[in-house]
Amino acid sequence: MAEIVPIVSEALEAFVRDNLPSQRGFGEDLQASNVIMPVLDITPTAEGTQTPQYLQTAWDFSTEHQNFTNLITAGTSLISTTGFWKVDFTFVPNTSVTGTRSLRINDGTTSKEIWANKVGTGSTAAAVILEESFIVFLRAGDSLIWVSDTSSYYADIWWRQVADVNGNLTNPLGFTPQ
Secondary structure, eight states, rough: OEEEEEEOHHHHHHHHHOEEEEEGGGOOOOEEEEEOOEEEEEEHOOOOOOOOHHHHHHOOTTTTEEEEEEEEEEEEEOOOOOOEEEEEEEHHHHHHTEEEEEEEEEEHHHHHHEEEEEEEOOOOOOOOOOOEEEEEEETTTTTEEEEESSSSSEEEEEEEEOOOOOOOOOOOOOOOOO
């Protein structure tokens, strides 16, 4: 015989209210039943038409690229469009030259450093190749910039938008899931 039991969990009830807004205002508490009910998932994820995240972030023909060689710059703008951006770069510093090279998010007034290579006076470390990859979020008015107060380095930077400012995924250029 079917038995229905109320579930008392503020965390679950908050989850249902937040994720299923049409359920707000109903006076019924969450309930569980000992009857097995099959569930048929017909979402794009279940049917396989949604691109997996690792494929969705693939480099494509829309990938942008910039390289810097021995360039002193107060801030060269790389990206100024809102959204989520995949950024990858390789960097070869001259570790005997004092200075800072960095990627920063600039809002038009202030810059926030998100990656930097800083070399102090008298460094004798051997040059190394650094590679880094991360996701950057830019709001309206933000831009990703390259800053260097010294020369004597080499940097290659690539970027591609992976989601818009609302988090809607951007598929690789020319790709349409079937």
